[in-house]
Amino acid sequence: MNNTERLVYESATQCYVCHKLLNDDKVLDHCHLTGKFRGAAHNQCNLQMRLPDKLPIIFHNLKGYDAHLIIKGLKTDLMQNISVIPQNTEKYIAIIMDDFLFLDSLAFLLSSLDTLANNLPTEEKTKFLKQVFSEADLPYILAKGALPYEYMDSWGKFEERKLPPINAFFSSLSQKTIDQQTYDRLNGIWNHFECENLGDFHDIYLKVDVLLLTAIFQNFRATSLKQFGLDPCHYFSTPGLTWDAALKFTGMKLDLLTDIDMILMIENAIRGGISCVMSRYAKANNEFTEEYNSEEPTSFIAYLDVNNLYGYALSDILPCRNFAWVPQNMVDGVIDEILNTNQERKTGYILEVDLDYPESLHDEHNDYPLAPEKIIVDNDQLSNFQKEIVIMLEENGVKRYKTKKLVPNLMNKKKYVLHERNLKFYIEKGLILKKVHRIIKFEQEPWLRSYIQMCTENRKRATSSFEKDFWKLMVNSLYGKSIEDKRKHSKVKVATNGRQALQQIRKPMFEQFYILDNDIAIIKLKKFEVILDKPIYLGFTVLELSKLHMYKLHYDHFKPKYESKLSLTYTDTDSFIYKIETVDLFKDLEDFDYLMDFSDYPQNHFLHTTNNKKKLGYLKDEMNGQIIDEVVAIKSKLYAIKYGSNKKLTAKGVQKAVVKSSISIENYKDCLFSNVLLKHNNFRLQSKQHCISSVRINKLSFSPLDDKRYILDDAVSTLAFGHYRINTTLA
Secondary structure: OOHHHHHHHHHOOEOOOOOOEOOOOEEEEEOOOOOOEEEEEEHHHHHHOOOOOOEEEEEOOHHHHHHHHHHHOOOOOOOOOEEEEEOOOOOEEEEEEOOEEEEEHHHOOOOOHHHHHHHOOHHHHHHHHOOOOOHHHHHHHOOOOOOOOOOOOOHHHHHOOOOOOHHHHOEOOOOEOOOHHHHHHHHHHHHHOOOOOHHHHHHHHHHHHHHHHHHHHHHHHHHHHHHHOOOHHHOOOHHHHHHHHHHHHHOOOOOOOOOHHHHHHHHOOOOOOOEEEOEOEEEOEOOOOOOOOOOOOOEEEEEEEEOOHHHHHHOOOEEEEEEEEOOHHHHHHHHHHHHHOOOOOOEEEEEEEEEEOOHHHHHHHOOOOOOOEEEOOOHHHOOHHHHHHHHHHHHOOOOOOOOOEEEOOOOOEEEEEEEHHHHHHHHHOOOEEEEEEEEEEEEEEOOOHHHHHHHHHHHHHOOOHHHHHHHHHHHHOHHHHOOOOHHHOOEEEEEOOHHHHHHHHOOOOEEEEEEOOOOOEEEEEOOOOOOOOOOHHHHHHHHHHHHHHHHHHHHHHHHHHHHHHEEEEEEEOOEEEEEEEOOOHHHHHHHOOOOEOOOOOOOOOOOOOOOOOOOOOOEEEOOOOOOOOEEEEEEOOEEEEEEOOEEEEEEOOOOHHHHHHHOOHHHHHHHHHHOOOEEEEEEEEEEEOOEEEEEEEEEEEEOOOOOOOEEOOOOOEEEOOOOHHHHHHHO
C-alpha cells in the first residue's frame, strides 16, 4: 500500500462497497488475487467481498435443452458434488457441479438469440467476434447463422462438400425454411471461410453462436453492474436481479408478514388479470370498412392497451411496514376513513368483507363486473347452448375440466378480500357493503416510484434496442418476485452412486425417483419446510390497483361518454376491445388526449404527438390508427382481428407457426357460428427422463366452449354469471 492509497484510506468517510457512512468499523479492503488496495469499507462489507467459488457457464435455453444433455452426459468420475435448482424433475433453472455453475441466459433475456444479436449494437458484437475472427470475417458473422438441424440426421452429412439446398433448412418447429437472403448469406459464409464440408460450416456456426451469446450476456452484465452494481451471474433469473436492484436503489427495508392468518388471507386473494370475452363477435360499420352500410348506425372498433400497467401500479402508494389487525371496535372508524378521505394517507388497509351486487346494476355492469372472483363454474350454471357444446365435445372425446378461473361476475361476495381503494370504488359504483370480517392495517408509501421512474426515463433515453429492452425488463420482471409461491418450489437431488440414492430414498420427504443410467438417479423430495419470506402484500396490492385503474378507465371515462353506445367485446388484463357507435372514433380519441399516448401513430396523423410518450398508465391505440373491420372472440386468448387486408390471430396453446401457416379468420367464424372443432399437428421438442425428442402432437386448437360467461342462443351475446336475467331465462 503506497502513500497515496494510505491517504485515500485515512480520508475516506464513505464505504466504497455500500456507499454508506463509515464509523468505527472501517477496514482496508484488498483484492484477494493481486493484493492491491480497493478501498475503505465497513468490516461487514469487507467480509462479504469474497472471491466467487463457482465459475459461471452460460447457455441460452439451458432449462429447455442443454440441461438435458448435460445431465445425461454426467460422468461421476469427473464430477462429485452435483445439485440442481429445479423447476420440476425435468427442467432445471441452474446446475451446480463442483466448481462450475451452469446458468440459463434465457432466464434473464427473454428473447431468441437471433433477436438479441440483432438488437445489440454492432460495436459491442465486434469486440468479442474479433477475439476469434479477423476483421475481414466480420461482415459475414455479425448476425446469427442457420443450420439445417433436421437435415443433419447422420454423421455422414458432416462430410457433404456443399451447402444443402434451401429446403433442407425447413424446420418443423417453425413450419418454414429460411428466406433466400439468409441462404445467400450462408453461401457467402461457406465460400469466405473456404469450408471443405458441412462439418466445417457447422463449427463456424457454433463459434459464432457462442461469441454472440458472450457479447450479449457480457453487455447485459456490464449494464447491470454499471447501473446497479449487481452482477447477473450471482442470480438465477431476472426477477431476483431486478428485485435486489429495486431494494438497493430505494434503500427500502420491508417488513415481512409473521402472522399466518394474515399470510393466508392475502395469499388466497391473489387474483391475476381479468381476461374475458363479453361479446363474441363485433363488426364495425363506417366509411373505411369494406362492407359499409350507410343505413346502419356508424360504428368503430377500438383496441386500446395500457402502457406498462403493472409498472403504473408499482409506482403507486404501496404497503411496506407495521402490519397489524384492526380491533373490532375500530372497524366503523376505519370504514368511515376509507370512504371519506381522498388524500394519500400514511396508513392503508386490506379488508375481508361481504358485498351485495344489486340487481339494479346488473345491466349497466354486465360488460365489466366489479370485484372478480376465482370460482369453479359447474355444468348446471351453464346455458342450454353451452351444455349442448359440452355434450358435443364429449362425443368427440374432449372432456370439460372444471378448474378455478378468475371470473368477473354479478354475484354477491362472501369474505371477499380487497384493497381499501378498490372497496371505496366499488361502493361508489353501487355495491353494498354488508359486513366487515377482518381488516389489516399497515404503513404505506410510494417507495418504488423513484425506481420505476428511473427505469422509465432511462428507457426513453436509450439509444439501442438492447438497452431499451434492458430497462423494460427491469420493471416488468419486478412484480413477479412479490407473488412468488415458495410452496410450489420442488426439491430435486442428483444421486451419483447407490449410497447417495438410498440416503435420499430413505428420507421421510421422499416422493419419487427415476434412474437415468447405472451411475445417475434423479430423486424428488417434498420440502421439509417452507419459509414464507416474500412480500405477497405487495403483489396483491399491485394486482388490485391494476384492476382499479382499468375499472376507472371504463366506468369514469368511456362509459359516461358513450353510455349504451359502448360495448366491451374483450378484455385481457391491460387492454380493452370496444365496439363504439360514433361518427368519428379519432375525433373522440382526441377528446381523450389526457388519457392517451399517441406517440406510435404515423407522424402525418393529426393525432400524433409525443406529449405522453411511454407514460405509465396511459392508453395507446394498438392499431395505431388502422381501422378494424371485425373481431371474432371465442374465449380468453382465442380471438381474431381483421383490419383491411391484415389480420391478428391469437390462439393460446397453439404453436405460433401453426397459427401463422394454417389458421384463418374463417376458422374462428366456423368455430363460433357452426361449432366446428379444429385440430392441428403441433411440433415441439419434448423431454422424458432427459431424453430429448421431436414430437408431433395432433391437438385440439379451437373449441367453441367458453365457461367464463353465460352464453345466449345466438352464440355471440353473453351475460355475467349472477345476472338477474339468467334466472328469468332458466324459468
